[in-house]
């Protein structure tokens with residue numbers, strides 16, 4: 001397995017990435033309602049060590065770039081709280097593989113705004129869903145998809161990463177198999193295109209990650225098709241649905257099919273030991289990622305003998 005490649009750090013901001021500090025950060029998706037700095041308070045409140053946020057409504061195209069003063073406040077608050085890498089999650093409407101040209105253009109625009117904002121905020125990068133090929137087939141939309149990604153990267157200079165998230169495999173969704181993500185990455189040819197592995201989506205698409213042998217097979221496949229040096233974030237979610245269901249239904253850690261022992265196993269793998277994790281779970285009180293889920297993962301990390 002290849003060693004993790006550290007993400008470049010800018011002088012003015014802490015941009016921690018995989019492979020830095022030897023720490024596995026346990027983060028969570030938190031709301032940025034009321035402004036980016038508020039997200040830091042919410043992360044601190046639940047004990048999260050890193051955060052994922054939406055920088056605009058995930059179900060609308062409208063995007064308003066945060067003002068410099070707010071960005072500055074966010075960076076100061078993150079640093080004061082000792083936050084690990086921040087990631088942004090792109091909006092759900094993006095579909096670079098769509099036959100609708102206008103939709104593709106808006107998707108490129110949206111991802112570009114997000115990636116430029118990530119750069120300004122010192123975030124690790126932007127995670128997005130490859131979405132659907134709308135029945136055309138993966139091969140048929142590959143060139144178009146690759147062209148879109150290249151345009152986003154070209155329009156967003158810097159070192160913030162663009163991260164493809166593996167999908168659960170429903171319908172015509174791209175990226176439930178690592179070979180598809182790998183094909184996109186090699187065709188784009190940029191060292192800024194990485195992957196976020198969602199444990200629930202992997203489970204739904206048939207990767208049995210709570211079985212040691214299957215987990216190691218999955219990691220070997222990831223390394224072969226993509227390269228483990230491109231694995232820069234993990235969405236830590238248990239699964240409400242059975243293995244291979246192709247259904248995207250996140251559960252609280254320990255309440256689903258993967259189980260706490262499954263997460264302990266995942267955390268124990270050296271290749272994953274320095275990849276930041278972000279919870280996207282419903283929450284025990286249905287309010288989203290909470291202190292209880294964070295503490296379950298922290299305990300699992302401790303029992304897996306990983307540095308935190």
Ligand SMILES: [Zn+2]
Nearest residue numbers: 089128129165
């Ligand atoms: Zn996602």
Ligand SMILES: [Zn+2]
Nearest residue numbers: 165198235280
């Ligand atoms: Zn996810």
